[in-house]
Amino acid sequence: EVQLVESGGGLIQPGGSLRLSCAASGFTVSYNFMTWVRQAPGTGLEWVSVIYSGGSTYYADSVKGRFIMSRDNSKNTLYLQMNSLRAEDTAVYYCARDPSSGAGGDYWGQGTLVTVSS
Amino acid sequence: DLQMTQSPSSLSASVGDRVTLTCRASQGIRNYLAWYQQKPGKVPKLLIYGASTLQSGVPSRFSGSGSGTEFTLTVSSLQPEDVATYYCQNYNSAPLTFGGGTKVEIK
Numbered sequence: 001e002v003q004l005v006e007s008g009g010g011l012i013q014p015g016g017s018l019r020l021s022c023a024a025s026g027f028t029v030s031y032n033f034m035t036w037v038r039q040a041p042g043t044g045l046e047w048v049s050v051i052y053s054g055g056s057t058y059y060a061d062s063v064k065g066r067f068i069m070s071r072d073n074s075k076n077t078l079y080l081q082m083n084s085l086r087a088e089d090t091a092v093y094y095c096a097r098d099p100s101s102g103a104g105g106d107y108w109g110q111g112t113l114v115t116v117s118s
Numbered sequence: 119d120l121q122m123t124q125s126p127s128s129l130s131a132s133v134g135d136r137v138t139l140t141c142r143a144s145q146g147i148r149n150y151l152a153w154y155q156q157k158p159g160k161v162p163k164l165l166i167y168g169a170s171t172l173q174s175g176v177p178s179r180f181s182g183s184g185s186g187t188e189f190t191l192t193v194s195s196l197q198p199e200d201v202a203t204y205y206c207q208n209y210n211s212a213p214l215t216f217g218g219g220t221k222v223e224i225k
Contacts, residue, residue: 033209035214037216044203044216044218044219045154045156045162045205045207045216045219046216047207047213047214047215047216050214051222052213058212058213060213062119071156090223094161094162096162098209099152099164099167099173099209100167100168100171100209106162107164108161108162108164109161110161110165113162
């Protein structure tokens with residue numbers, strides 16, 4: 001069954017960098033698109049980035065130029081490199097897969113909390 | 119950029135009521151629309167993809183319809199466990215924008 005497990009969150013000072021990971025099992029991350037989604041406390045869901053099967057990446061305007069999404073096919077793992085972090089980047093970050101990708105199991109990971117504060 | 123607008127932002131209905139939530143896209147997204155349910159403190163759960171395909175294990179009282187720019191999520195008979203916030207998401211092309219959500223409560 002599909003599982004998505006995020007890691008790498010924590011407390012970081014403004015201007016700092018952090019790399020999130022999303023380890024997948026039960027399916028192949030490169031076969032469908034994968035996304036990062038975040039949710040600041042008490043707010044709705046905000047799409048952050050997507051990587052398509054061909055490797056193309058796209059970003060929300062709020063993170064463009066600061067965040068980089070990538071994947072390691074050999075490890076079946078996604079990454080989100082977050083640079084120049086701001087207080088407004090504070091959120092729970094989820095990795096999520098293409099909703100039509102099938103295979104049952106998780107469509108979203110459990111999330112990892114990123115807190116940007118001095 | 120593509121905008122997804124959900125209405126209403128919140129609603130209160132009685133157990134057993136038929137409830138309809140709406141999601142509008144600012145440009146056509148064919149049927150690449152997903153609906154998610156998020157209960158407080160929980161991870162979002164996929165309910166519907168392809169605008170109308172019910173995810174395995176989701177109760178049949180949930181249904182989705184629409185194509186292009188107008189979509190609906192209907193709960194045919196609202197149950198207490200359906201209290202949650204519901205989000206639609208475009209996945210036709212980037213940006214894979216979410217709607218602002220509809221919070222559903224029991225009257």
